[in-house]
Amino acid sequence: MYGIVNKSIEELVVHNFGAEKWEEIKTKSNLDIEYFISNESYDDEVTFVLAQTIAENLNIPLSEVLKSFGEWWILHTGKNHYGYLLESGGENFRSFLLNLPAFHNRVMMMYPKLMPPEFQVSHVEENSVHLHYLSKRKGLTDFVYGLMSGLGKFFATEVFTTHITSVQGENTHEIIKVEWK
Ligand code: HEM
Incomplete structure (x- = not known):
């Protein structure tokens, strides 16, 4: 990385x-x-x-380290160094999540050799989505939980995450229900 x-x-x-x-x-x-x-x-x-x-x-636990790092990534590294990117990602938590699938395309302009994660959203409701996290890497799902929590704080929105399922396959594919209010 x-x-x-x-x-x-x-x-x-x-x-x-x-x-x-x-x-x-x-x-x-x-x-x-x-x-x-x-x-x-x-x-x-x-x-x-x-x-x-x-x-x-x-x-x-390693899971706690990764969650804390996810929050830190948004609230310190993201906010201090890439504030314009975070702000252009959406005007609130909901729109940010809906735009998340395209987010790293812009990151790639800065970091051309990026091997980004892939995000998809399904089951879109007013206050929840199913977030699909896909990656060639393994072991970073707790980082994603931390990122959700960090984004919630960034947008001053209460966020709840529930693991739905791990799709079996060669690569990581986790489905997480993300709710907010
Ligand atoms: C604030 C601006 C952001 C920048 C500059 C950025 C940049 C990066 C970079 C450089 C990597 C390492 C990958 C590599 O070097 O190949 C990475 C990985 C990752 N990013 Fe972002 N990112 C940002 C925001 C986000 C957001 C908002 C999310 C999701 C909510 C996210 C999710 C991830 C995940 C899960 C990984 C781990 C890689 C993997 O799972 O394969 N990032 N990002």
Whole structure:
């Protein structure tokens, strides 16, 4: 994944636990990388190892690390660096979700080698949708829950998520009911 993702994880750790804790996590991750460059591609493994090491070091479940990172991605990295993108994604939570399938097309203009997730929406109601999250990667569904929660806060909307089903297949395909009020 692009370095911006790992850099954002670094900022999350430094913000909450300090620079020393980040150095400790970096050392324990055995990555041999001094600092991340936003628009350089890194092996996905780097991101997974970082998240796993944070979970072990802070003694919290990996699912919680990924959820916190999802919120952080929207409320800090997204808001501070890509505010214009988030704002052009929709005027409220509902329209943002309906536009989400096309969102990473615009991200790709900045990051041409992006391997983006795919989102689809079905069962569209006034206050809920079924969100389909598809990816060639595995293990990031909790990140998506965190993203939904972060977007809810971004739009000052109460958001509830319920897992509906995992569609069996080679790639990830999770169906999540997203409700808001
Ligand atoms: C704020 C602006 C955003 C930017 C600049 C951005 C950029 C990126 C980048 C660089 C990656 C790594 C993929 C790669 O390098 O190949 C990524 C992954 C991802 N993004 Fe975004 N993104 C943004 C917002 C969102 C939003 C709003 C969502 C959904 C609500 C989202 C969902 C994801 C997911 C789930 C992944 C993990 C990759 C996967 O599942 O395969 N992103 N994004």
